[in-house]
Amino acid sequence: MSEADKRILLAEDEAHIAKLxxxxxxxxxxxxxxxxxxxxxxxxxxxxxxxxxxxxxMMPVCDGWQVLQxxxxxxxxxxxxxLMLTAKGxxxxxANAAEMGATHYLKKPFDPGELSETVKRLTSGQEG
Amino acid sequence: MDWDSDPELxxxxxxxxxxxxxxxxxxxxxxxxxxxxxDSEGEIRDAISLIQHIAHKLGGVAGSYGFPAxxxxxxxxxxxxxRARDDETDEGSMADRVQRYGRILGDAISEARNGRDPAxxxxxxxxxxxxxxxxxxx
Numbered sequence: 001m002s003e004a005d006k007r008i009l010l011a012e013d014e015a016h017i018a019k020l021x022x023x024x025x026x027x028x029x030x031x032x033x034x035x036x037x038x039x040x041x042x043x044x045x046x047x048x049x050x051x052x053x054x055x056x057x058m059m060p061v062c063d064g065w066q067v068l069q070x071x072x073x074x075x076x077x078x079x080x081x082x083l084m085l086t087a088k089g090x091x092x093x094x095a096n097a098a099e100m101g102a103t104h105y106l107k108k109p110f111d112p113g114e115l116s117e118t119v120k121r122l123t124s125g126q127e128g
Numbered sequence: 129m130d131w132d133s134d135p136e137l138x139x140x141x142x143x144x145x146x147x148x149x150x151x152x153x154x155x156x157x158x159x160x161x162x163x164x165x166x167d168s169e170g171e172i173r174d175a176i177s178l179i180q181h182i183a184h185k186l187g188g189v190a191g192s193y194g195f196p197a198x199x200x201x202x203x204x205x206x207x208x209x210x211r212a213r214d215d216e217t218d219e220g221s222m223a224d225r226v227q228r229y230g231r232i233l234g235d236a237i238s239e240a241r242n243g244r245d246p247a248x249x250x251x252x253x254x255x256x257x258x259x260x261x262x263x264x265x266x
Contacts, residue, residue: 016144017189023140058184087188087203109191109199112129 005051005123010034011041011067012056012085017108021054024112025119038062042070050080051123055102057086057093065100072101081122085110131194144193148241155182155234162227172223179230180209186233190240197247201236201255205229207262229258 008030012018015036022032030051035041039061041053053071055064064084071077081103086093097105103122106115131141161175183205191199208229212222232254239246249255 014185014189016140016147017192019140019143020192023137087184087206108188109196112192 006031008052009050010054013059038067041067054083068100148237152237159230162223176226195240195245197245197250198236198240204259204262204264
């Protein structure tokens with residue numbers, strides 16, 4: 001992987017999820033930048049390039065949908081895959097994710113191994 | 129996942145387990161409000177919201193740390209509150225139920241605090257009732 005292929009932006013306000021994701025993905029060779037809310041994530045979009053952006057849906061300040069919208073409105077981020085994480089895996093959330101341009105969707109609580117495999121697949125150019 | 133396979137992983141998991149003390153404390157404070165404050169609708173509403181927030185957060189994280197039963201009970205309580213609000217359940221009935229289910233959630237969190245996933249609680253009638261009302265399938 002090139003350096004650019006290793007960088008992942010994670011927007012997640014639950015510190016214990018962020019720590020676990022950071023641990024697992026760093027062991028897989030990725031470099032994580034963790035944003036603790038949606039606005040911090042939006043501010044960091046320009047600090048790419050990003051191989052992947054992982055967004056929690058329910059966050060303070062700006063939620064994951066607002067961050068996803070900002071990503072899809074930024075032509076520089078057009079090709080970046082986006083993985084949404086949510087504790088409420090309702091059909092409407094999944095439909096919303098697809099409609100708004102998310103690449104994949106994982107319901108919490110996720111298995112760290114499944115997250116790892118999903119991230120490897122998304123960053124290798126294989127669609128979710 | 130083998131939580132003992134890596135010292136850092138073991139440490140991260142222990143930090144999560146240790147964090148349960150604060151969640152139990154906040155849950156207990158909110159449950160006391162439901163038990164003792166039935167005149168203030170605002171306080172009841174806030175207490176229910178706080179309990180739901182605790183349940184929502186735990187539902188999303190506990191399973192990832194090897195506590196799937198705790199996630200299950202938490203997610204069911206979170207879902208119950210959403211449904212009760214959507215159905216416009218009267219606040220008194222909702223408060224009674226949230227208090228009842230909140231106590232079970234407290235028991236479940238205490239089990240996890242001692243390193244045990246509360247699987248046995250998931251087999252109780254009260255959790256079956258909660259899941260039925262929440263519309264959650266097993």
